[in-house]
Amino acid sequence: MTAPHRLRLRGGEVYDPANGVDGAVRDVCIEDGRIVAELADDAPELDVRGMVVMPGGVDIHSHIASSSCNHTRRLLPEEHAADPAAAPLLADGSAGRSGTGGTVPSTFTTGYRYAGLGYTTVFDAAVAPLMARHTHHEMDDTPCIDAGCFILMGNDDYLLRMIDAGDTARARDYVAWLLGATGGYAVKIVNPGGVEAWKTPQRNLGDLDTPLGTTQVTARKILETLTDAANGLGLPHPVHIHCNNLGLPGNAETTLASMRALAGRRAHFTHLQFHCYGAGGGWRSAARELIEYVNGHREVSVDVGQVMFGPATAITADGPVGYLLWKSSGRKWVNVDVELETGCGIVPLYYKDKAAVAALQWAIGLELFLLSDDPWRVVLSTDHPNGASFLAYPDLIQLLMDRNARDERLKTVNQKLLAGTALLDGLTREYTLGEICIITRAGPARLLGLRHKGHLGPGADADVTVYSRQPDLAAMFATPRYVFKGGALVAEEGHLRRAPAGDRLYLRPGYDDAVLPGLRRHFERHGTVRFEHYPVRDLPGRPREVA
């Protein structure tokens, strides 16, 4: 069976906030993998009357394809054994590929499960440049979704040298070269300077202005240099920042300082919930202070990094955080230092609703969503699998859309640290379907600069998710009625129908070739991989445009 090249989705309740459509009943027309304004009357059609139609989901921050993910898979055979995934039978009679689940599913299963959830575009948010080739190998085996990756630069030796020398122009050229060499889509900063410090007796940086070792480099300078480089290069997504001091009580001060350091400059702060703990000793929410800043600064965007109760796995380039989690949990722990670039820490976790800190983290995430003035800039993530699996998105959506469900759940969690959170003040807000559409697809697509995604206007990729309306919102969002990827029906009520390869989303920004001789010398002196072997070649498709 082949997918029809034309299809009219007839009479759905359409949510397309990028084009000002909020539940209007209308047709959505697909031709040759794109949305078109109209089709001839004889075009095949699918009756979706009474159903909710949205663009395919766009995940701005996940961990699905990296050497760190693969260390995690290999660390957790017990999770896989508990969640085997048989090969799905596809519409043409052929079989897909089998795999395993758990907090970090195998690649084919990842693609299938994302598609089954109505997501069609996913970014891996933390890829070590040296390991980018591995990420692309995994993405080659992750079907049904378009995928891209963010490249870790906030502790990169060459970049730190340029910052120390005050050579911001060379730093910008290096950023451009590195993105192109790795097939990356955006610049990622994790604990700026702190991961490099973790490899030395300094062990971490506690604030923005402590120098790294004997250099002039500080977290502030790293943030400023990379933010200016990304914006100066006109990258479609601004620098994607995991602040210093993740997970520590009182860290909101650092987060606010980081935002203020970049005031007026476009920047995305990721998994904000993990950076949202108030000062004054002990654990308390600082959601109000942080979201107030975000609401008032249009140049800032965030994803929430919601914690949901259940199993999770910390996968982070933030090596010192991995160490702290190991020390506090006593669970098994992987630490991998990646030469000249970054680190990796992995610890399996379980968020219990009866645990006070976990309950606080859960509440802070909800506070951030519910106190946000602008859903276009405060978008959904669980930092999969750090706060929860992406499979928890439907439950999270229910909490946001249904105050009664949220209040009932709130009663069941540990209350010890919740005093002072906005949740206990009786927040009545309920997200609308239009707002859910913004925080799960239209908003992330806009923040990522994906002009052909996150909307249903003519020319958009025909990535479309159709939901049957159900009183149980979690069930509705867990099992879309239809999911189309590039115009092809890939999933239907939880059953995979097709498993096409997705597109690769990557950039190749221009740079001054004068950066290359020094870079080559750097590789020869300090690297263990030859300069000419470093770039990833033969990526599928073509690089995306850079403004």
Add this chain to the structure above:
Amino acid sequence: MTDAAATSGVTCLGCGLLCDDLAVSVAGGRITGVAPECTLARAWFGDGTVPAEVRVAGRPATDDAALEAATELLAGARGRLLAWLGPDLVTGAHRAVVELADRLHAVVDTATSPAAAAGILAGQRRGRAASTLGELRNRADLLLCWGTDPSARYPRLLSRYALEPEGTHVGGRAARTLVGVRVGADAGPAGADLSLALGADEELAALAVLRSAVLGQAPAELPAALVPFRELGARLLAARYVGILVDGEGGDAARRPQRAEALIALAQALQHATRATLVVLRAGGNRTGAESLLGWQTGYPFAVDFGGGHPAYLPDDRGLERLGTPRVAAALVAGDWRALPDAAVAALHRLPTVVVGPRASTAPFGPQVALDTGVAGIHEAGNAYRLDDVPLPLTPVLAGPRGAAATLEALARRVAHRLAEA
């Protein structure tokens, strides 16, 4: 390729280090030189000649006929098939074999040795404290070779990656301390600044003392043989970045489970006061790549059984151990059959077998189908993984027979088509 030429920047799969800076000379269609000098590199490249035959039932055949016969045999053994991933294949070839195994509900075994498997299992219980090789080069001011003399099995480890280079945070040889611990018959390195020796039966006790010392909990009273290890613990704590080097292959497999876990525990304990990496040295070829690919496609690094229609992990009941039992009706050997254990080669004499890989036509067990291919990184381009999971591109230096990846992909397509028709 010209008749006489030299290719630089060649990646060698002679050991798990995958040095990517070799120059390989070729004349008259043969490899004539490899630089810099390395015994394992010389052995890996040889003269580069491999057979280029295709045989079905021992007789010459076309590619098409061989692929058809292989499809028939493999599809007919669905559910009772062993697929073996050899180490001398590019990742693309491994990918095709795992797809075949998935579709045919086969059990997949690899060149992961029993000793290395024990280390992997220890890591699954406790985790890892690891790094890429460049952290040794750039940071390690103390190198502890535990029951390992790298010069024999990893000849360029100390010269290229660990001891002699000037690093970003540590100088060359003079700025580093090399400690060697001989364990039973497993020697330490020559030229160590400190050499210690243990009987094999003392190893676990010594590692326990070391860990206790690192944690500040070493007993005041110790047997005389273990006292130096308490003192060694203090030296480790005084270092800024400790590199612990251990051979993940060979040796006495029986004592590896406890040893591997004790070494991980030591490396993790060091993180409280300083920094450390445990680098497990692995043998040649793309065996790390096979483990990596199995990891991302199945969740398990080796010993994967698709018999239930999904991956299952059976590290205690690996595929090669099933040869000669009714559970295996046919085998697919992907890669050079010479990397198989002798017992497996013997068992394959009694089993219908498809061999796709270098020197397939020379297999002594009379495979039903044999398709000779080139060797990864000698005749075939692609990717392979260094022992620290860093993927590297491979540059072929010689024209050769058909590529293993393309051949196995063609076979996978035929099998998928056959199954869809059934």
